[in-house]
Amino acid sequence: MHFKLIIAxxxxxxxxxVMKEARMAGATGATIINHARGEGINRQRTFFGLQLESQRDVLLFVVEEHLSRKILERIANVAGFDEEPGKGIAIQIDIEDAVGVAHQVERLKGKIEEEL
Incomplete structure (x- = not known):
């Protein structure tokens, strides 16, 4: 079984x-990093030197490759990436090797067979 890393x-x-929709699409969990900050094409507004930006979370999903595109699209839809600039982004990266995913393999075998 091959995996991808989705970073949102x-x-x-x-x-x-996003977590609820990703699980419904086949994700078995995620690591959430709170209070990230970023900057896109347009700089955030400031008020007396304080930035008026919302906090961001970084979600890391290790998912089976056949489910990755579906999960990625659900994340984009729920988070509203295409609604306006600055809503966020999600990317996927191939994972060459992974350990500690045996429990995912067992749980995903039946789901992957259904998808294919």
Whole structure:
């Protein structure tokens, strides 16, 4: 079984919705890093030197490669990436090797067979 790493940079107020949708699409869990900051094409506004930006979360999903695109699209839809600039991004990267995923392999075998 081959895996991909999905990295999603999202507004913190949609983290729970994104997690729910990702699980429904086949993700078995994620690591969440809170209070990330970033900057896109347009710089964030400031008010007396204080930045008026919302906090971001970084979600790291290790997912089976056949499910990765579906999960990526669900994340984009729920987080509203295409609605306006600055909503966030998600990317996927091939994982060459992984350990500690045996429990995922067992759980995903039946789901992958259904998808294929």
């Amino acid at each position: 940079f999202i507004e913190d107020d949609v983290t729970e919705k």
